Amino acid sequence: MPEGDTVWQAARRLHEALAGKVLIHSDFRVPRYATADLTGRTVLDVTARGKHLLTRVEGGLTVHSHLRMDGSWKVFAAGQRWSGGPAHQIRVILGTADRTAVGYRLPVLELLRTADEERAVGHLGPDLLGPDWDPEQALVNLRADPARALGEALLDQRNLAGIGNVYKCELCFLLGVTPWLPVGDLPPGLAVKVPVLAKKLLEANRDRPVRRTTGLRGQDLFVYSRAPRPCLRCGTSIRLADQGDGARERPTYWCPTCQAGPAPRPGGFAGSGRRRGAR
Structure with missing residues (x-):
């Protein structure tokens, strides 16, 4: 998408x-x-x-x-x-x-x-690239369901509008947490960075023909679509699992070393929280 x-x-x-x-x-x-x-x-x-x-x-x-x-x-x-x-x-x-x-x-x-x-x-949250952008409101929206997995909360356009699966994975990597970490478990200092970093990523890429999040020559993305290649930071193999409620699951990439929090075990599954995702 x-x-x-x-x-x-x-x-x-x-x-x-x-x-x-x-x-x-x-x-x-x-x-x-x-x-x-x-x-x-x-x-x-x-x-x-x-x-x-x-x-x-x-x-x-x-x-x-x-x-x-x-x-x-x-x-x-x-x-x-x-x-x-x-x-x-x-x-x-x-x-x-x-x-x-x-x-x-x-x-x-x-x-x-x-x-x-x-x-x-009208159901959409603050638009990351729009004139209505409001990081404080976006953070309030994300925190409204503390038990929900961060990755799912980011995809819910009612919280903040514009993030898709690529930015979900990349943003969680840059924050150093897995997409399955409950929003309520984010340390306050890290939580406030979520909408700020999300906007920074989208603004940096809105004029680019190729999306980049790394700043590294020859490497456009940190984790998305890179499993099982080595992490660009630590060398650990990037992992892949589906995240969703079963109705609409999305391929999700993360580094098990660089990102803290719950994650699916090989052959297993980590609960991803409740999904309310409006597009």
Whole structure:
């Protein structure tokens, strides 16, 4: 699933291509909006809210989309061959005189009144890359369920919006704790660093084509997708296990030497806490 920095980049690309321009092509290829037509309306802006994309158009309407695992928005110049996938995977087309934005495999796509955007994104916590960022509130949200595993709390977009599985793993490594450590077991001095470090990571990567968390040449990430290679700090083999409640488990990477706290035993499982994860 794309994370907050990736969605922020998508919003910027769409904004640069569409904002301030009149739509001359509008095609919603989902049954619910098959008759919707935005032709003749000016695109006002495109903004990211956590992992959600909001494309606002003249007349008080917003195209709300969420990429989840497989969705994407592609922008093409006039006359350019589209290359985002087969035609049957296209969910929406928004075109101006010189650019066309094509939404492929969008699992969430709705047209709503701009005044009703809160219905789609009002549940989200402070946005790590948004103007509403509030580290104190994010920390309060994370601490609301002390027994919950830190990794699961970080993925819950109602606590803070923008962290996905990659940043979950990398953030826990940089904090020196496992993703299974209960939030309430974080020392106070370390707990306050969680939202601050999370924002630092996403801000550092929002303008990069390749996500990096290490600062090391040739090594982009500390633990994510590195099992069973050696830890870049101590040399211990990075481990991999699923974390979740059984309904939606995510591959989770950690170093058993550098990170303190509970973790699955080889062939076993460590409880990951209660999951309330809203996306």
